[in-house]
Structure formats: structure tokens, C-alpha cells
Amino acid sequence: MDLGRHANQRFFNWFYWSINLGAVLSLLVVAFIQQxxxxxxxxxxPVGCVGLAFFIFLFATPSFVTKPPTGSQVSSMLKLALQNCCPRLWHRHSARDSLGAHLLPDQRSQQPGPSPQEDIANFQVLVKILPVMVTLVPYWMVYFQMQSTYVLQGLHLHIPNIFPNYPANSSVALRAQGSSYKIPEAWLLLANVVVLLILVPVKDHLLDPLLLRRKLLPSALQKMALGMFFGFTSVIVAGVLEMERLEYISHNQTVSQQIGQNIYYAAPLSIWWQIPQYLLIGISEIFASIPGLEFAYSEAPRSMQGAIMGIFFCLSGVGSLLGSSLVALLSLPGGWLHCPQDSGNINKCRMDLYFFLLAGIQAATTILFIGITGRYERAAQGRASQSCPRRDSG
Known part of the structure; x- marks a missing residue:
């Protein structure tokens, strides 16, 4: 049952909110124990939690509403892509299939599923959706910095102890044990998560209804462009902070701090200076990731909603992989991130230039995204205006 665009929007808002509620517990408890x-x-x-979730899911299966499979759309889409991109290869393949076609009954008609005409219509929709989703890949490259280079940058900033001061009459053992408990660098991810936990309900209950009543509610594509802008500002802020950090390093102003079994030579800048970049990436997630899920689900043909959602998550993984590949490329001799003595020490690297490069990539693809989505929305409005006279005449 399709409840409309607003219902889809609310569902994905709270779906994402629930994910981040679990992330709070993970960051607060698991990160502290690990560090x-x-x-x-x-x-x-987390292994125990995943195992518990698996058994809960297993025992709850009788209460789920399941539908019988109606065949896979993947093979149909691949055939249509082959037919459009490589017509010679397609004609050779179809001629070979036609030789044995008389030996087998047409089983397609016996199975429920889209007709060949619906397959063609679905393929046309897929061709229009994919460019929009592909232009999100650079955003994912920026987004996953939160869990990689942002963390590495934070390890080279001053991380305060949780128990910095003790009375003179306290035991030596207590002072030694307390002084070893440092704030986990991963706790800065809480800035991102808390933003989501606070702003998603505000957006869902206050902002969206207000904009909807005034007919000012932006489309999912417009929100995604805004999310890309916030991602761009996040890496710009990270780059500026890294420039300031390297300024301290160049003047040999460092503090040594032990985290786990490793010693890091950090700049005497507080790690709290990273909060703005985490806040900005959290806001970008509200405007890019959640509307991205909404767009992928609502624009996909009904028979391909699962496949399109899978492509959306696959492309987020592609963005992470490309980000890792870029780091590996820049870590080669002569690269900005080349640290031959210690790969975990960024004090002799130029990570600030890496952040600015990501900002440039994000800015360029945001402009490309606006151009592609503008054409997409104009085409959608044209289809809607063509369908209205037909309804009126009927």
C-alpha cells in the first residue's frame, strides 16, 4: 500500500533515527572499552548483540507478511542494457537463443511478474535514476572521512583525561588507573549522532509540516544538494583545522599522549575543535542520506524497489572504496600522505591538502548533481503535465 511521499519521508526519517540510537550506545560503551x-x-x-538480533529475527519470522517471489528484474535489466549498449553482441546472443526457443515452453507467461513492456518502462526509469545516484558517490567519499581521517586527525590533537585531577590523599593506584582513562576519540562521532537524534524529530514534527502547509517543502533532490553543500563545508573546516595543527607541529610544539598501546605526538590544540566538522557532516547526513533513501525508494518502479535500494547502498560502499583508494594513491612516495617512518603519524603529511582536494571534488560534483537533477525534475514535471489532460479527458 502506497501512502504517498510524506509517509515515505517520515518512514525513512525514523528508520535513520533508530539506526543512530543504536550508534549512541555503541560509541559510548564499546568505544570506551576498546580504547x-x-x-x-x-x-x-557487538558480536553478541548481532547474534541476539539474529535469533530475535528468526523467532519473529511467523509474524512477518511475506509475498511470493515474482522473478528477478536484474536479468531483464542486464539484457536491456546489453541491447542498448552493445546491439551487435545482443543480436548474436538473441539469434543463438532463438534456435532453441521452440524446444522450451514460454515459462515467462506462467510466472507472475512484469511484462516485456513493463520491463522496458522500468529500464527507462532506471536509466534516469542511476546518474542521480552515481553523483552521490563523491559525497560518500566525504562522509566516510568521519570514520577514518577525522579520527586520525583527532588522535594527533590533545585528548583530555576523563579524571585529570586527584586530591593529594588519594591512593597512587587510583591516580594511576584514573589518569589512564582518556576520552575515546570515537566519542566525537557522538556530535554527528546527537545532531541526528535531535534534528530528525524536530524536522519531522515541526519543520516539515510547517513547510508543507506553506507549500515550501523542498524535494528530496533539493535536500540532497543541500546535504552535499554541508559535506563540502565539513571538509573545508577539517582542512583549516589541519593547517592550524601543522602550524604547531612546524614550531615543534607537541604533547605526547598514549592511547591504547600507541604513543601519539599531538599538537596542543584541544580535540574539541573537531566538533564543528562533525556537526556539519551530521547535518549533511540529514539532508543527503535520508532524502537519498527516500528518492531511491519512491522513484523506483514497484517491482524494482529492492534492487534500487540495493544499488543505493552499493554506491555508498563504492564511495568508501574510492576514498580508501585515493588515500592509498596519495600515500605513495611523493604523495601528500606519504609517511614512510610511521603510517599512523600524520605530522609530516599534508592532510590539509587532501581535505581541500575532497572539497574540490565535492564542489564539482554538486554542480554536476544540480544540473542532472534539474533535467530530471523538468522531465518529471513534463510527464506529469502530459498525464493531467488525459485524466481530464477521461
Missing amino acids: NISFLVGYCI
């Missing part, structure tokens, strides 16, 4: 006690113990906690 201050043991990585093995920290990893055992």
Missing part, C-alpha cells in the same frame, strides 16, 4: 580496556572485549559486545 581504555581491550579491543577484544569491545568487539565481543
Whole structure:
């Protein structure tokens, strides 16, 4: 049952909110245990939670509403893509299939599923959706910096102890144990998560209804463009902070701090200076990731909604992979991130230039995204205006 665009929007708002509620518990508890006690113990906690979730899912299957399979659209889409991109190869393939076609009954008509005409219509929709989704890949490259280079940058900033001061009469053991408990660098991810937990309900209950009543509610594509802009500002802020950090390093102003089994030579800048870039990437997630899910689901043909959602998540993985590949490329001799003595030490690297490069890539693809989505929305409005006279005449 299709409840409309607003219902889809609310569903994905709360779907994403629930994911981040779990992330709060993971960051608060698991990250603290991993950094201050043991990585093995920290990893055992999510393994146990996933196992528990699996058994809950297994026992709840009788209450799920399931539908019988109606065939895969993947093979049909691949055939149509082959037919359009490589017509010679397609004609050779179809001629070979036609030789044995009389030996087999036409089983397609016996199975429920889209007709050949519906396959062609679905393929045309897919061709229009894919360019929009592909231009999100650079955003994912920026987004996953939050869990990689942002963390590495934070390890080279001053991380305060949770228990910095103790009375003179306290035991030596307590002081030694307390002073080893540092704020986990991963806790800065809470800035991103808390923004989502606060702003998603505000957006869902206050902002969206207000804009909807005034007919000012932006489309999913417009929100995605805004999310890309916030992602761009996040890496710009990270680059400026890295420039300031390297300024301290160039003057040999460092503090040594032990995190786990490793010692880092950090700039005397507080790690709290990273909060703005985490806040900005969190806001970008509200405007890019959630509307991206909404767009992928609502614009996909009904028979391909699962496949399109899969492509959306696949492209987020592609963005992460491309980001890792870019880091590997820049880590080669002569690259900005080349650190031959210690790959975990960024004090002799130019990570600020890497952040600015990402900002440039994001800015260029945002402009491309606006151009592609403008054409997409104009085409959608044209189709809607053509369908209105038909309804009126009927």
C-alpha cells in the first residue's frame, strides 16, 4: 500500500533515527572499552548483540507478511542494457537463443511478474535514476572521512583525561588507573549522532509540516544538494583545522599522549575543535542520506524497489572504496600522505591538502548533481503535465 511521499519521508526519517540510537550506545560503551580496556572485549559486545538480533529475527519470522517471489528484474535489466549498449553482441546472443526457443515452453507467461513492456518502462526509469545516484558517490567519499581521517586527525590533537585531577590523599593506584582513562576519540562521532537524534524529530514534527502547509517543502533532490553543500563545508573546516595543527607541529610544539598501546605526538590544540566538522557532516547526513533513501525508494518502479535500494547502498560502499583508494594513491612516495617512518603519524603529511582536494571534488560534483537533477525534475514535471489532460479527458 502506497501512502504517498510524506509517509515515505517520515518512514525513512525514523528508520535513520533508530539506526543512530543504536550508534549512541555503541560509541559510548564499546568505544570506551576498546580504547581504555581491550579491543577484544569491545568487539565481543557487538558480536553478541548481532547474534541476539539474529535469533530475535528468526523467532519473529511467523509474524512477518511475506509475498511470493515474482522473478528477478536484474536479468531483464542486464539484457536491456546489453541491447542498448552493445546491439551487435545482443543480436548474436538473441539469434543463438532463438534456435532453441521452440524446444522450451514460454515459462515467462506462467510466472507472475512484469511484462516485456513493463520491463522496458522500468529500464527507462532506471536509466534516469542511476546518474542521480552515481553523483552521490563523491559525497560518500566525504562522509566516510568521519570514520577514518577525522579520527586520525583527532588522535594527533590533545585528548583530555576523563579524571585529570586527584586530591593529594588519594591512593597512587587510583591516580594511576584514573589518569589512564582518556576520552575515546570515537566519542566525537557522538556530535554527528546527537545532531541526528535531535534534528530528525524536530524536522519531522515541526519543520516539515510547517513547510508543507506553506507549500515550501523542498524535494528530496533539493535536500540532497543541500546535504552535499554541508559535506563540502565539513571538509573545508577539517582542512583549516589541519593547517592550524601543522602550524604547531612546524614550531615543534607537541604533547605526547598514549592511547591504547600507541604513543601519539599531538599538537596542543584541544580535540574539541573537531566538533564543528562533525556537526556539519551530521547535518549533511540529514539532508543527503535520508532524502537519498527516500528518492531511491519512491522513484523506483514497484517491482524494482529492492534492487534500487540495493544499488543505493552499493554506491555508498563504492564511495568508501574510492576514498580508501585515493588515500592509498596519495600515500605513495611523493604523495601528500606519504609517511614512510610511521603510517599512523600524520605530522609530516599534508592532510590539509587532501581535505581541500575532497572539497574540490565535492564542489564539482554538486554542480554536476544540480544540473542532472534539474533535467530530471523538468522531465518529471513534463510527464506529469502530459498525464493531467488525459485524466481530464477521461
